[in-house]
Amino acid sequence: MKSAKPFCDKIRRTLNSYYDDDLSLFMRRVVQKHLSSCEGCRREYALLQMTVETIRRRGAPDVPPRLLKKIIRQFTDPGPGGDPFPRELRGGGWLDGLQRT
């Protein structure tokens, strides 16, 4: 009996693009048809879907307010000697010259 494995391998290599809806209509139908009849590939696709959903649902903490205050202070507080131009933002070129005059 001919093994379905090589075809399954081909299909599995396209599952990522299938998930992103990034296949031609023809290939999309080929994958759809295969998934409807192959339990192994259907399982692989379900795992891919769950993986991406897990990534999408991953939470992150909110920014600590003290960090925002620190950053604002860093860029707006007068520099040494009451210099109104924050040291961090001094670039090269004519701005430096302007700063010194």
Next chain:
Amino acid sequence: MEILRIGIPGVHPSTRTIESTVKTYGNKAYQLAYHMTGSSADAEDVVQEAFLRLFRNWSSVGGSRHLPAWISRVVTNAALDLLRSRQSRKRREAPMEAGALEAVASARRSDRPDSRLDRAELQERLSLALAELSPQQAAALVLFDHEGLRAREIASILNVAEATVRGYVHEARLRVKECLEPYLAGRLT
């Protein structure tokens, strides 16, 4: 002197602009940095560096409608720099053990034969899996799957071809899937 205090239009942001930019985009920047680095402390460093780069290049931003894209760009690049330096330090200090992650996964599998995992553990596994990706793969995956950016936009941020971005995302998903499979498989109906 007044022109310096309020900022030079188009060259240097005014105090008010700095405040509103940091307040408006600080959380987005921090959360993106957190997703890429997986650590609050690293995210703080990345965000500070990102705003420094943003304000230093203010003349290139080209208006407030471009700010969200700029925030993604400077945060991603600052995070990439941090991840690269961390990786090279890790390589110098202790060569990465091949398959270390799989060893942890196998141990957990035997601890939990039912392969069920609560949400917190799954998030922990995901963080470990993301930490094992290359910096470029991790950045592409976070920007594509988490931030919802298009491959073209990510290609511009990472300065690579669009096909390369798709390759990064594809490879990253596969690697993360392999790491999560022992836990996700139990949830398949």
